Amino acid sequence: MKMNRRSFIISSAAVTGGLALGFNLPFGPRVVRAADGSPEINAWVVIRPDETVVIRIARSEMGQGSLTGLAQLCAEELECDWARVTTEFPTPGANAARKRVWGDYSTGGSRGIRTSHEYVRKGGAAARMMLVKAAADQWNVSPSDCSVSKGVITGPGGRKTTYGKVAEAAAQLPAPTDVPLKDPKDWKVIGKPLKRLDTADKVNGKLVYGLDIKLPGMLNAAIKDSPVFGGKVASFDGAKAQSMAGVKKVVQVGDSGVAVIADTWWHAKTALDQVDVKWDFGENGKVSSESIAEQLKAGLDAQEAFVHNTAGDANAAIASSAKKVSAEYSYPFLNHAPMEPNNATVLYTDERCEVWCPTQNGEAALAAVSEASGLPISKCDVHKTILGGGFGRRGFTDYVRQAVLIAKQTPGTPVKMVWSREEDMTHGRYHPIMQARLTGGLDEKGNLKGLKIRLSGQSILASARPEALDKGKDPFTFQGYWPQGEHSLEYTIENLHIDHAMRNTHILPGFWRGVNINQNAIFLECFIDELAHEAGRDPLEFRRSIMSRNPKSLAVLNAVAEKGGWGKPVAKGHHLGLAHFRAFGSYVAACAEISVRDNGSKVKVHKITAATDCGYAVNPAQIERQIAGSFVYGLSAAFMQECTVKDGAIQQTNFHDFNSMRIAQMPKVVSIVMPSGGFWGGVGEPTICVAAPAVLNAYFRATGKRIRTIPLKNHGIEMV
Amino acid sequence: MARFTLNGKSTQVDVEPATPLLWVLREQVGLTGTKYGCGVAQCGACTVHIDGKPVRSCVTPVSEVEGKKITTIEGLAKNGALNRVQKAWLEHDVPQCGYCQSGMIMAATALLSAKPNPTDADIDAAITNICRCGTFQQVREAIHAAAKAKA
Numbered sequence: 001m002k003m004n005r006r007s008f009i010i011s012s013a014a015v016t017g018g019l020a021l022g023f024n025l026p027f028g029p030r031v032v033r034a035a036d037g038s039p040e041i042n043a044w045v046v047i048r049p050d051e052t053v054v055i056r057i058a059r060s061e062m063g064q065g066s067l068t069g070l071a072q073l074c075a076e077e078l079e080c081d082w083a084r085v086t087t088e089f090p091t092p093g094a095n096a097a098r099k100r101v102w103g104d105y106s107t108g109g110s111r112g113i114r115t116s117h118e119y120v121r122k123g124g125a126a127a128r129m130m131l132v133k134a135a136a137d138q139w140n141v142s143p144s145d146c147s148v149s150k151g152v153i154t155g156p157g158g159r160k161t162t163y164g165k166v167a168e169a170a171a172q173l174p175a176p177t178d179v180p181l182k183d184p185k186d187w188k189v190i191g192k193p194l195k196r197l198d199t200a201d202k203v204n205g206k207l208v209y210g211l212d213i214k215l216p217g218m219l220n221a222a223i224k225d226s227p228v229f230g231g232k233v234a235s236f237d238g239a240k241a242q243s244m245a246g247v248k249k250v251v252q253v254g255d256s257g258v259a260v261i262a263d264t265w266w267h268a269k270t271a272l273d274q275v276d277v278k279w280d281f282g283e284n285g286k287v288s289s290e291s292i293a294e295q296l297k298a299g300l301d302a303q304e305a306f307v308h309n310t311a312g313d314a315n316a317a318i319a320s321s322a323k324k325v326s327a328e329y330s331y332p333f334l335n336h337a338p339m340e341p342n343n344a345t346v347l348y349t350d351e352r353c354e355v356w357c358p359t360q361n362g363e364a365a366l367a368a369v370s371e372a373s374g375l376p377i378s379k380c381d382v383h384k385t386i387l388g389g390g391f392g393r394r395g396f397t398d399y400v401r402q403a404v405l406i407a408k409q410t411p412g413t414p415v416k417m418v419w420s421r422e423e424d425m426t427h428g429r430y431h432p433i434m435q436a437r438l439t440g441g442l443d444e445k446g447n448l449k450g451l452k453i454r455l456s457g458q459s460i461l462a463s464a465r466p467e468a469l470d471k472g473k474d475p476f477t478f479q480g481y482w483p484q485g486e487h488s489l490e491y492t493i494e495n496l497h498i499d500h501a502m503r504n505t506h507i508l509p510g511f512w513r514g515v516n517i518n519q520n521a522i523f524l525e526c527f528i529d530e531l532a533h534e535a536g537r538d539p540l541e542f543r544r545s546i547m548s549r550n551p552k553s554l555a556v557l558n559a560v561a562e563k564g565g566w567g568k569p570v571a572k573g574h575h576l577g578l579a580h581f582r583a584f585g586s587y588v589a590a591c592a593e594i595s596v597r598d599n600g601s602k603v604k605v606h607k608i609t610a611a612t613d614c615g616y617a618v619n620p621a622q623i624e625r626q627i628a629g630s631f632v633y634g635l636s637a638a639f640m641q642e643c644t645v646k647d648g649a650i651q652q653t654n655f656h657d658f659n660s661m662r663i664a665q666m667p668k669v670v671s672i673v674m675p676s677g678g679f680w681g682g683v684g685e686p687t688i689c690v691a692a693p694a695v696l697n698a699y700f701r702a703t704g705k706r707i708r709t710i711p712l713k714n715h716g717i718e719m720v
Numbered sequence: 721m722a723r724f725t726l727n728g729k730s731t732q733v734d735v736e737p738a739t740p741l742l743w744v745l746r747e748q749v750g751l752t753g754t755k756y757g758c759g760v761a762q763c764g765a766c767t768v769h770i771d772g773k774p775v776r777s778c779v780t781p782v783s784e785v786e787g788k789k790i791t792t793i794e795g796l797a798k799n800g801a802l803n804r805v806q807k808a809w810l811e812h813d814v815p816q817c818g819y820c821q822s823g824m825i826m827a828a829t830a831l832l833s834a835k836p837n838p839t840d841a842d843i844d845a846a847i848t849n850i851c852r853c854g855t856f857q858q859v860r861e862a863i864h865a866a867a868k869a870k871a
């Protein structure tokens with residue numbers, strides 16, 4: 001069926017909440033209007049006549065809670081009634097048309113709040129100033145004689161009006177140029193443990209995720225891309241599939257995929273299983289986990305490596321030390337496995353291409369749509385849904401491109417492409433694989449004199465954003481090891497040398513919640529424990545002795561030690577482990593409490609006490625949820641997950657061989673949110689990295705065994 | 721032709737008998753609150769009630785539900801009032817991305833009908849759903865709260 005432009009706008013409004021932009025023409029000042037005709041005060045704020053406050057959210061919401069946090073930032077300055085706040089996502093197409101008035105859409109790197117807090121607060125403050133000025137103008141008084149609270153403006157003599165009543169007038173005023181922001185000590189909405197704004201439709205089945213999009217006349221597609229990255233379709237026989245129930249078309253997608261388009265997805269997927277594809281895998285088809293491990297192992301001894309943090313002379317200090325300690329660690333490929341498989345719904349015509357999809361980067365998705373459709377940006381748009389998880393996977397746009405290439409083969413008819421879980425598991429953007437050798441030197445008194453860390457493995461940037469490399473070096477490989485900055489090493493070590501032998505593979509790497517801090521925290525924080533043990537010193541005291549120049553790190557470490565019961569009697573058979581790290585601008589630490597049985601083969605993680613100093617804590621209740629949630633993600637990986645490679649392909653296909661923690665395995669998480677103010681640190685990712693090393697360090701205290709390779713299931717250790 | 725009672729309404733769909741109930745609900749009936757997460761009975765995102773018992777609809781052929789009573793997330797509220805589990809979910813701000821939560825709520829509702837005052841061990845045994853966002857701590861709190869709230 002062909003859709004005309006009008007039915008198209010209606011259906012898009014129905015699924016995205018609707019944001020059409022119109023202008024009052026031809027006379028009078030220009031007022032930009034939302035789809036329902038309500039005036040925009042500015043790009044961030046729309047006030048409806050019924051006093052509803054619509055706050056625009058540019059970043060994606062994937063469960064991390066930024067939608068609510070960003071609304072809090074805007075509402076704080078707007079002085080509106082929080083109970084009347086609702087949100088909407090302006091499309092990236094609208095952003096392009098309006099000279100990027102909403103700024104960056106990219107939602108990753110725990111940046112959603114910390115890199116947009118200022119302009120979002122200013123958006124709220126400017127709107128408030130205009131609304132108050134509109135009321136003051138009506139009363140012929142000065143705005144400075146008016147006050148505002150919860151969307152009610154009070155003027156001299158106690159006269160009152162509301163945002164809804166003055167919105168039309170305010171929308172016609174020029175935007176103020178000088179927009180002062182509140183002193184943080186005066187915040188009333190920021191810093192409060194408010195409930196999320198997007199929960200109601202998540203408990204009744206009404207929320208429309210990308211997977212749930214329905215457009216009139218829509219067809220469904222299932223896709224199979226080359227199981228080996230870089231592979232191509234040599235030929236395929238779709239005759240059998242073509243004859244099956246509901247099937248409309250069997251099509252090639254680019255040079256590496258085959259899709260079946262059918263009336264329903266179940267029909268498409270069932271028929272796809274009957275398509276016989278001959279692949280050309282090329283050289284990549286010979287790669288295995290073993291060959292990759294060898295490649296990385298060689299990197300541990302390579303002469304050349306990118307150096308990122310040095311001090312003194314680490315080689316000399318270690319050579320002359322009383323005791324030398326060395327250990328090798330490794331970390332595997334991991335799939336993101338968000339609960340909602342990748343999907344995108346596309347309506348392509350010769351004039352226009354519109355897409356509905358879960359994406360962490362609306363603007364990148366829009367660019368992908370434009371490129372795949374061959375239409376200019378101005379003729380494309382992307383309607384973001386709330387994501388069923390993202391964790392870094394949906395900053396990539398491979399699935400958006402595929403869906404457009406499929407829909408181009410059914411012009412005028414919308415198609416929803418959904419990946420099976422098997423397709424999702426085998427076509428990830430995997431956590432980079434890494435090995436490390438750490439070497440330390442202790443003096444007679446057990447003081448750390450020198451430390452060397454050699455990383456060998458994959459660079460995400462080299463694959464995903466080569467333009468961001470620094471003369472070939474990937475600084476993000478060193479997250480948590482930087483000399484300074486938001487991923488800085490918080491230990492002061494006189495003689496230090498940290499470098500990276502970059503060893504890339506054909507398995508495409510991606511930003512996986514926490515990114516490189518997952519392995520870097522295990523390497524460093526487990527090795528620091530090893531050093532403390534060799535020095536015969538308490539792991540807490542040993543860490544403190546090299547952290548004295550970093551009071552914020554010391555504070556989170558002390559907080560978890562204190563509240564986690566370090567140095568005090570613990571329950572019989574229980575053991576504690578510590579870890580600390582700095583990442584994404586925040587300071588984090590954890591104290592894990594575990595017990596083991598059956599000769600160390602069963603581990604119960606009873607409790608994790610976790611502290612975070614993220615500078616400003618916009619919503620402490622949501623931060624606690626991010627901390628506890630990130631531990632589920634991180635500990636699932638540490639205990640039970642690994643993606644392995646055979647004949648060039650990822651072998652794990654579903655949750656039976658890429659398992660994830662259940663409620664029975666969930667430790668009690670005690671969160672200590674301790675914002676010290678003065679900076680904006682990330683929240684969604686930093687804490688994830690301290691859970692695994694804290695548990696591994698506790699495991700050593702419980703069993704005397706050091707586990708240096710992840711996951712624990714490969715050592716016969718099960719999480720119970 | 722398959723016939724069953726869906727959220728109190730008698731329903732019939734014309735579909736191959738082997739089609740999983742999940743896809744019948746989503747694609748034939750048009751109720752998309754029940755989610756696809758794995759298709760192999762691992763994750764629980766597709767949990768519905770069949771004659772009051774929690775079942776993974778992704779591996780339940782529609783032929784097996786002939787004549788049975790099916791409840792989905794859309795059918796839990798009565799006369800517009802959420803059930804006590806849904807209310808507790810709101811009160812405890814449980815969902816993060818929310819994608820697994822339909823299945824989680826269906827599993828929790830079934831647990832409370834079988835065991836009105838579940839212990840932590842009962843919860844551990846009954847709630848085997850995957851949540852990649854990691855909402856388990858709030859899920860547990862909310863189940864206990866719903867049990868206290870009674871019907």
Ligand code: FES
Pocket residue numbers: 755756757758759760761762763764765766767776777778779
């Ligand atoms: S979709 Fe049915 S259990 Fe996962």
Ligand code: FES
Pocket residue numbers: 063339388389815816817818819820821850851852853854855
């Ligand atoms: S809330 Fe996102 S998977 Fe459970």
